[in-house]
Amino acid sequence: EDQVTQSPEALRLQEGESSSLNCSYTVSGLRGLFWYRQDPGKGPEFLFTLYSAGEEKEKERLKATLTKKESFLHITAPKPEDSATYLCAVQVPTGGGNKLTFGTGTQLKVEL
């Protein structure tokens, strides 16, 4: 069974304090790993797709990396507006329909 585990469940940072969120996965073949950001009362907002081990993607203060067993979302010098829940999801070749399996997310709060 495909599994996605995110850690920590919650993270509190001071503004400017860099850190990393972890997404570990156990799947039978990875087609893609996706990171999303979700604000309260909103739907998930797409951030990155990673397809193969060693790949990296960056956007402003966020950088996503991928290994064969896990992905990290690095947040450099975060600001209060980076506060949100960050979700990762994996897509595997089986079953069709480009279905995603999601982790339960990391709730990030950045304080002044």
Add this chain to the structure above:
Amino acid sequence: DAGITQSPRHKVTETGTPVTLRCHQTENHRYMYWYRQDPGHGLRLIHYSYGVKDTDKGEVSDGYSVSRSKTEDFLLTLESATSSQTSVYFCAIGAGDNQPQHFGDGTRLSIL
């Protein structure tokens, strides 16, 4: 923002009543998905569609049915709502293989 509209945004109803949620897209994407999001479980796939009149079950499909008569509309029906179906429901759309899914802002459904 991806052109996805969910309606209604909020609904309160009673156990045993039928409920239909609507998802409308303006992106002409092939794939459409219905998820539910509950604390501790993350996003779980209910049903998905890979074309007009082509649908399939996700991991939590019991008690739900779907229909897609036009590319732009995907309906989720709870034939006889139960309290365990109280949740936030998200619709998502996807263009194709390895492409990210984009989400609507959700419907908060309470069943009393």
